[in-house]
Amino acid sequence: MSGRKRRIVAAFSAAAATYNDHAEAQIRAAGLLLERLPPLPMAARVLELGCGTGLLTQRLLELLGPDAELLATDLSPAMIAQARSAMADSRLCFAVVDAEAPALPDSAFDLIVSSLAAQWFANLPATLDRLVGLLKPGGRLLLTTLGADTFAEWRAAHAATGRTAGIAAYPKAAELQAMIVGATVESAPFAIAYADARAFLKGLEAIGAATPRPGHRPLPAGALRRIMAGLGAPCSITWDILILGVTKESQ
Numbered sequence: 001m002s003g004r005k006r007r008i009v010a011a012f013s014a015a016a017a018t019y020n021d022h023a024e025a026q027i028r029a030a031g032l033l034l035e036r037l038p039p040l041p042m043a044a045r046v047l048e049l050g051c052g053t054g055l056l057t058q059r060l061l062e063l064l065g066p067d068a069e070l071l072a073t074d075l076s077p078a079m080i081a082q083a084r085s086a087m088a089d090s091r092l093c094f095a096v097v098d099a100e101a102p103a104l105p106d107s108a109f110d111l112i113v114s115s116l117a118a119q120w121f122a123n124l125p126a127t128l129d130r131l132v133g134l135l136k137p138g139g140r141l142l143l144t145t146l147g148a149d150t151f152a153e154w155r156a157a158h159a160a161t162g163r164t165a166g167i168a169a170y171p172k173a174a175e176l177q178a179m180i181v182g183a184t185v186e187s188a189p190f191a192i193a194y195a196d197a198r199a200f201l202k203g204l205e206a207i208g209a210a211t212p213r214p215g216h217r218p219l220p221a222g223a224l225r226r227i228m229a230g231l232g233a234p235c236s237i238t239w240d241i242l243i244l245g246v247t248k249e250s251q
């Protein structure tokens with residue numbers, strides 16, 4: 001595992017116990033995904049990647065038939081432990097799996113879902129290709145991820161002082177769509193209000209999502225204070241949610 005991936009997993013593992021209390025954006029993104037679920041067979045085989053504490057998992061179970069099977073996975077063992085302790089269902093199994101290198105059989109799943117995990121993948125196009133390989137013919141991959149306008153206000157507050165924020169560059173909808181043949185991508189941005197910049201940053205930390213982009217060097221304290229003041233209080237922050245869907249061709 002790369003050093004960066006290790007840091008990403010460590011941050012999420014450390015946040016497993018605080019995650020649910022700060023997951024407003026994740027709950028809304030999961031809702032957007034659930035609204036787009038395709039019709040499924042009664043005995044659907046479903047794979048979830050990056051399940052975290054199981055916010056989507058729980059709601060997905062409510063929609064699956066009695067003979068369905070859901071394999072919920074995450075790269076963080078602590079997240080898997082948290083999710084496992086929160087729900088028990090005979091249709092549900094958990095496993096620690098790297099979504100970028102899943103040791104799972106090809107053509108095995110009717111549905112693969114993932115909500116707000118893909119922005120952490122090192123190679124999203126290759127991962128999407130691999131995931132489509134795991135689908136049965138006619139099966140569907142549905143995921144939400146972050147788009148280019150995510151945290152635009154935080155980026156702008158940095159730019160106003162000649163600095164660049166430590167958050168990653170996320171794709172525009174058209175760029176995400178071009179990563180895998182046959183995909184459609186919808187954009188569904190929303191804004192969340194925070195008391196101030198500190199509350200916004202604390203919230204990211206509490207969900208384990210504060211790992212900076214590769215190469216980012218922490219700013220001097222004074223520079224960070226000016227940027228935080230520039231954001232204003234209260235502040236409204238954009239979460240630019242992209243929803244990607246792709247169906248594997250029937251043979």
Ligand SMILES: C[S@@+](CC[C@H](N)C(=O)[O-])C[C@H]1O[C@@H](n2cnc3c(N)ncnc32)[C@H](O)[C@@H]1O
Nearest residue numbers: 012026050051052074075076098099115117120
């Ligand atoms: C923001 S959380 C989203 C969790 C959950 N899907 C939700 O909506 O609440 C991102 C999750 O992705 C997981 N993750 C990050 N990189 C991963 C990878 N390469 N493979 C599997 N899971 C990964 C993290 O451990 C974390 O639990």
